[in-house]
Each structure stands twice: as structure tokens, then as C-alpha cells.
Amino acid sequence: MSQDLEAATGRYLDLIGRADEYGAVDLVLGLIDEGVPAEDVLLRIVAPGQRRVGELWASNEWSVAREHGATAVSERVVAAVSGRVRPTATRGRVAVACADGEYHALPTRIMAEVLRLRGWHVDFLGASVPGPHLITHLHQTGPEVVALGCTLPTRLPRAHATIAACQAVGIPVLAGGAGFGVDGRFARLLGADAWAPTADAAADRLAAGLPSFPAAHDGHGDAAVHFGGEEYAYLTRHRADLLARVMDTLKEAYAPMGGYSARQLEHTAEDLGYIADFLIAALYVHDAALFTDFVTWTCQVLAARKVPAESVVLGLRVFHDVLTDCPHARALLNEGVAAARTCCADQRTETSV
Structure with a gap:
């Protein structure tokens, strides 16, 4: 199965590189119909394929237009997987959002879909969600946790404000994404209740319960660091x-x-x-x-x-x-x-x- 998925990832990369939306959707839905778990499709085909897209752009092998086209197709593929597999919500409610100013929404969307597949009731709020609007949503819906995605560290100041605002209304925050550091050090520094490096790790962390950063609310988080200046x-x-x-x-x-x-x-x-x-x-x-x-x-x-x-x-x-x-x-x-x-x-x- 591992070799089959590796080969499928290669085919997937070829399809999205040609902006072949129908071909990419047919490929992943066909795998699901053959019995491949939807989570594996998302994490072992779509996600690595998209990482490779970024590498090809960085190495100047793909143009910006080709990279954008591939990303757009991957977004449609994730939506197609979501439409095909609709598990019953057996856990609590999670609000999933990108930090204010963060427009790289696909990694956070994949996390939202993995959480949904694991039985969570997920509200995916999309890219660049302003803090005050997120807080309004929390008051209206009352989720158990906010999963906050941040791909670029330039968004950390706004992410920090969002983390603090969510916690002020009693909602813990699970941070994820490269913007928080490959080791989660910025998530810890900014006082998030927990951090996860990947979508499946985020699902595992939520299943185990929060928080995992005991220092976040005992005076060793914000109080220990003078942010900004x-x-x-x-x-x-x-x-x-x-x-x-x-x-x-x-x-x-x-x-x-x-x-x-x-x-x-x-x-x-x-x-x-x-x-x-x-x-x-x-x-x-x-x-x-x-x-x-x-x-x-x-x-x-x-x-x-x-x-x-x-x-x-x-x-x-x-x-x-x-x-x-x-x-x-x-x-x-x-x-x-x-x-x-x-x-x-x-x-x-x-x-x-």
C-alpha cells in the first residue's frame, strides 16, 4: 500500500502541475472508492504533493502561475474529499481558522478535514480571520477549542492577539503551522494551550485533551517575555x-x-x-x-x-x-x-x- 500511495502522489503532482482539476479529483476519489482511508489521501498524497509544489517554485522549476494553479486544484480536491466522506460528529466542536493576515489556507483546511474525519464538529472559517470576528463566532457557537493555523512567522503578532483574545473568553487554543516554528517554540512563547506539527498530530492532541503547555497560564507565558518593544x-x-x-x-x-x-x-x-x-x-x-x-x-x-x-x-x-x-x-x-x-x-x- 505504501508504494501504491507513493506512486499515486507522483501521479497527483503531475496532474496538479498541469492544473488538471478533473483528473486530480478522479484520482483521489478513486483511491477512496478502492478503500484507501480519506485521511491517508489527504496526508499522504495531497499534503506531500503540495509541499513538493512549494519546493519546485522555490527552486525556480515551476513558475508562480503554475504553483498557483496547482494550489487551486488541491483546494478543489480537498473540497471533493470532504463532499465524498461525511462522518458523523461524535466529539465536540472545533473552530478552525487561519491567523489574521495569513492567506495560506490549504494546510489549515487539511487539518480541519482530518479533525472532521476523526469525529469533530468543525467550523472551518478560512484564511485571514480577524480576531474580533473570530471572537464573535466563538460567542455565537461555543466551540470547545480553537485550532489556529499560521504558515508565516510574520503573522505571529496578530496570532498572539488572537490567542489571548480566545483565552480571555475561556476557549483554549491549539496552534499549528510552520509559522509557529518547526518545534512549536513560538506557540509556546505566545501562550497557546497546545501545538501540533501536523494535522494528524493535532487530531491526536485534541483527543488526548488540552492543555499540553502548562506554563501558558501560570505566569510564565506572556509575563516572562516583553513582546515587541x-x-x-x-x-x-x-x-x-x-x-x-x-x-x-x-x-x-x-x-x-x-x-x-x-x-x-x-x-x-x-x-x-x-x-x-x-x-x-x-x-x-x-x-x-x-x-x-x-x-x-x-x-x-x-x-x-x-x-x-x-x-x-x-x-x-x-x-x-x-x-x-x-x-x-x-x-x-x-x-x-x-x-x-x-x-x-x-x-x-x-x-x-
Whole structure:
């Protein structure tokens, strides 16, 4: 069966890569009709297939359009599985939502479907659910727990506000998704009641009961960490102005930008915006690795597009020079420069081999 599912995953990737919605739906529903559990279809075919989509985009083997098309098909496939398999709810009610500002909804949707298959009454609220609206839903429906998904760590400040708001009305929070850290450290730091690395782990955790982070409500959660700080607040308020200043300074420091097309300038501004957002998130949780991991990933993605890591070093240095009154941010940027320089050395080694 394992080899059969591995082969099916390969076929699934081929189908979604061609945006063949009907073919992908027929494949997974056919497997279910043959007796493959729906949970296995979701976790051993759709989820790994979608992870591979992200890897192919990062390595520049697939375009953004192809990646978007594949993701759209996977969303339809998950909906088709949900429509085909309708288990009776035998457990309590769970509200499943993406953190405010988080638009990568597919991983959270898969978690919602696995919970439903395990017998939970699931309210899937979709991408980017504003905290106040989620709280209104909790008052109206009274779930036993909120399962909160966060794929990007840049959404951690908003996720933190949502966790605190849910707990204030007496609803515990199970956190999931890469945004909370591969080891769940940010879920623990932000005071979530529990964390799960995968959809099936989330279902197992809920079945075992909450919480699993005893420190979340005994004074060792929020009280132990001073989140944000003056520099975080400053950069959050003045993000647009900061990016404009960095862009202007970069144009002066890097002469080739004078010949950039409007599209190239737009991409440069987007990349600088990502640097600002990850810097802000790292300041919020006081975690340098959050920022340096992003820098390393960015260098790898750009290298696949024939953009040298030196360009990242330059951008980080400009941020450093502009933020003259932000010592903590400058320290993080220095660590980012060191990470980017390591990537530069690795790229030179690969080129010389």
C-alpha cells in the first residue's frame, strides 16, 4: 500500500502541475472508492504533493502561475474529499481558522478535514480571520477549542492577539503551522494551550485533551517575555516610510538600479518589504533565528533565479544604515548579513566545483 500511495502522489503532482482539476479529483476519489482511508489521501498524497509544489517554485522549476494553479486544484480536491466522506460528529466542536493576515489556507483546511474525519464538529472559517470576528463566532457557537493555523512567522503578532483574545473568553487554543516554528517554540512563547506539527498530530492532541503547555497560564507565558518593544512599535508604524527611504538609498548605492524596469523595481520593493516584515516579527518575539532563517531561505530562492546572495547583503546593509536609532534591529540585520555572507561563500564554492 505504501508504494501504491507513493506512486499515486507522483501521479497527483503531475496532474496538479498541469492544473488538471478533473483528473486530480478522479484520482483521489478513486483511491477512496478502492478503500484507501480519506485521511491517508489527504496526508499522504495531497499534503506531500503540495509541499513538493512549494519546493519546485522555490527552486525556480515551476513558475508562480503554475504553483498557483496547482494550489487551486488541491483546494478543489480537498473540497471533493470532504463532499465524498461525511462522518458523523461524535466529539465536540472545533473552530478552525487561519491567523489574521495569513492567506495560506490549504494546510489549515487539511487539518480541519482530518479533525472532521476523526469525529469533530468543525467550523472551518478560512484564511485571514480577524480576531474580533473570530471572537464573535466563538460567542455565537461555543466551540470547545480553537485550532489556529499560521504558515508565516510574520503573522505571529496578530496570532498572539488572537490567542489571548480566545483565552480571555475561556476557549483554549491549539496552534499549528510552520509559522509557529518547526518545534512549536513560538506557540509556546505566545501562550497557546497546545501545538501540533501536523494535522494528524493535532487530531491526536485534541483527543488526548488540552492543555499540553502548562506554563501558558501560570505566569510564565506572556509575563516572562516583553513582546515587541519600542523598536517593534516604531517599525510597525513607519513601515511604509522606512521602505521608501531604503529604496531611495539603495538606488544611490547600487547604480544598476537606474536601469531597472518598472517590474524589476516592483520586485525589489516586494523583497525589501519581506525583509522589513521578518525583521519586525523577529523583534516582536526577540528571536534572531527567525530572521536569519528567512535570510538564508531568501538567498537560496534568489540563487535559483541567478540572483547572487551579495544582493541580499547589500539590501540588509542599507536597512542597517537607515535604522540609525534602532540598535536591536541593527543587531538583527548584522546577523542577517552574516547569514547571507555564508550563502555567498557556499555559492562561490558550488560555482568553483
